[in-house]
Amino acid sequence: MRTSIATVCLSGALVDKLHACAAAGFDGVEVFEPDLVASDHSPEEIRALADRLGLGLDLYQPFRDLEGVDDALFADNLRRAEQKFALMNRFGIDTMLLCSNVATATIDSDELFAAQLRELGDLAERYDVRIAYEALAWGRYVADYRRSWDVVRLADHPRVGLCLDSFHILSRGHDPAAIADIPGERIFFLQLADAPTMTMDLLSWSRHHRLFPGEGSFDLARFLDLVLATGYDGPVSLEVFNDVFRQTDPGRTALHARRSLTWLEDRTAHRSPALGLRLLPPAAPPSGVDFVEVKAEDTTDVEVLLEQLGFDFGGRHRSKPVRLWSQGEARVVVNEQGARGQLPHLAALGFGVADADAAADRAAVLRAPRVARRTYRSELTLTAVAAPDGTEVFFCPTSADWVSEFEEGTPAAGESLVTRVDHVNLAQPWDDFDEAVLFYASTLGLVADAGTEVAGPRGLVRSQVMRTEDCCVRLPLNVAPVSEEGLLPQHVAFACTDVVALAERARAAGLVSLPVPANYYDDLMARFDLDPALLARLRELDLLYDRDAHGELLHFYTPTVAGVFFEALERRGDYAGYGAPNAPVRLAAQQRSTPQTLP
Ligand SMILES: O=C(O)c1ccc(O)c(O)c1
Numbered sequence: 001m002r003t004s005i006a007t008v009c010l011s012g013a014l015v016d017k018l019h020a021c022a023a024a025g026f027d028g029v030e031v032f033e034p035d036l037v038a039s040d041h042s043p044e045e046i047r048a049l050a051d052r053l054g055l056g057l058d059l060y061q062p063f064r065d066l067e068g069v070d071d072a073l074f075a076d077n078l079r080r081a082e083q084k085f086a087l088m089n090r091f092g093i094d095t096m097l098l099c100s101n102v103a104t105a106t107i108d109s110d111e112l113f114a115a116q117l118r119e120l121g122d123l124a125e126r127y128d129v130r131i132a133y134e135a136l137a138w139g140r141y142v143a144d145y146r147r148s149w150d151v152v153r154l155a156d157h158p159r160v161g162l163c164l165d166s167f168h169i170l171s172r173g174h175d176p177a178a179i180a181d182i183p184g185e186r187i188f189f190l191q192l193a194d195a196p197t198m199t200m201d202l203l204s205w206s207r208h209h210r211l212f213p214g215e216g217s218f219d220l221a222r223f224l225d226l227v228l229a230t231g232y233d234g235p236v237s238l239e240v241f242n243d244v245f246r247q248t249d250p251g252r253t254a255l256h257a258r259r260s261l262t263w264l265e266d267r268t269a270h271r272s273p274a275l276g277l278r279l280l281p282p283a284a285p286p287s288g289v290d291f292v293e294v295k296a297e298d299t300t301d302v303e304v305l306l307e308q309l310g311f312d313f314g315g316r317h318r319s320k321p322v323r324l325w326s327q328g329e330a331r332v333v334v335n336e337q338g339a340r341g342q343l344p345h346l347a348a349l350g351f352g353v354a355d356a357d358a359a360a361d362r363a364a365v366l367r368a369p370r371v372a373r374r375t376y377r378s379e380l381t382l383t384a385v386a387a388p389d390g391t392e393v394f395f396c397p398t399s400a401d402w403v404s405e406f407e408e409g410t411p412a413a414g415e416s417l418v419t420r421v422d423h424v425n426l427a428q429p430w431d432d433f434d435e436a437v438l439f440y441a442s443t444l445g446l447v448a449d450a451g452t453e454v455a456g457p458r459g460l461v462r463s464q465v466m467r468t469e470d471c472c473v474r475l476p477l478n479v480a481p482v483s484e485e486g487l488l489p490q491h492v493a494f495a496c497t498d499v500v501a502l503a504e505r506a507r508a509a510g511l512v513s514l515p516v517p518a519n520y521y522d523d524l525m526a527r528f529d530l531d532p533a534l535l536a537r538l539r540e541l542d543l544l545y546d547r548d549a550h551g552e553l554l555h556f557y558t559p560t561v562a563g564v565f566f567e568a569l570e571r572r573g574d575y576a577g578y579g580a581p582n583a584p585v586r587l588a589a590q591q592r593s594t595p596q597t598l599p
């Protein structure tokens, strides 16, 4: 599969973009005209650079507003086109993207569109270039790929073919099935973009909110499958207009983009093995969260919370300043090694995997950066890669016994009420969010639930749950504002069998849980008509409550220690959510109670 990317996806100058695309492993680029116009490099210089980088210049784009106009305007349009063809010759680019007319078309006639494209085709022939005609979703008359195909078929010119762009087709809810009727050699170019489901005008949605494949809600594996099944063997190119990606480092965005195509190729290969696409090394999704690691120069405050929550002290590591706390299957490692000056934060997550080597191989093909950690003799070495926000993701073979490296533990007095890690909430910097969705989908094979938004005191918090099909791993990702200390508070939620008993016991052990305001309980009563005795217990223990058609959720939060806090929750029945209606109350309470002083 030949991979390409439009320069409009990236930030920086044209030359920086070419370097970034080549380093990320793309085969070619689409040169976006405004990038050239703003560049101080000539087409010949750009061409020479691309040659040196081994990068093809696959498409010149876009040419706008050609067809459906009167003769006088058309003559001027041909003059414009001819200049661009001459420019393309200087570049050595053989294909020009022509967008369907959005602005100047006044005559709605397929015959006229076709005749004008045919004339453009004759001109293109003289310059030995070709035209890829693309129906923009907001085209004046041609806004559907099926109509653009009618026009191209009518034009019947060897220099005139189609450009298919998944955004324009899927954003309008058009069925891509009719792509199967187009001969592959008539498709001159393929552009792919994902996007979140939104209700807004198509142009704004397209120009600001496109995403790389795997980050939105379009079924791009089916789309790519349909296009490749026609016999199309040209570039599979990303064209993602996105305000965030255009502000981030181009080298990083290019790698992120390239990963999305590796992932999509694998997904498409699974759908249609006959296409001969490349599969990723297979790796089963994780079976659970094996451990979470909190790192800081001083982890005392975090350990106090864990003790209050009834965790067993699992001992000190025999060769480094690392301690283990556990309850049920939940394990928290606190690490003070190499953490001078660092406040408590969630540094790593360990996932239980059947085959750690396979998981690492897969991550390597996806070019997830490998994390190097110092290990000591006789210590188990676990492989880890860095998530986009720097969180270290460890692959823990289910057979691995790293717990025995910890010595002189002391079990807690009470019974275990916590059973396991229910979810880990990973707050993301605003510019890492989409990349994180793709990272967890591709490296760990997690699936994305529909995204939501939660109101916090400092604005809306975008949220997206990534999970295994069986919910053994759940990672809600959300965009959160950075705290005054420059940290994004993360949290680990522990599932327990009896959260009321846990809350009572933790309180007796000195925990001052996050205070919940009285107004919240008045509202709960109105919403759910709860048993007054239950409501009194909830109120007394600062427990939050939610209920849906499947079951109930009871939960509470600990105070935040710098960049981390804990939640304890009890799911009753088949409640599968996260208490989203309570999130604004929790966020406001956390805002009120910073800075935190712990007992
Ligand atoms: O938004 C646009 O104008 C635009 C231009 C070129 C494209 O290929 C496209 O999909 C959209």
Ligand SMILES: [Mg+2]
Binding pocket: 134, 165, 191, 239
């Ligand atoms: Mg396009």
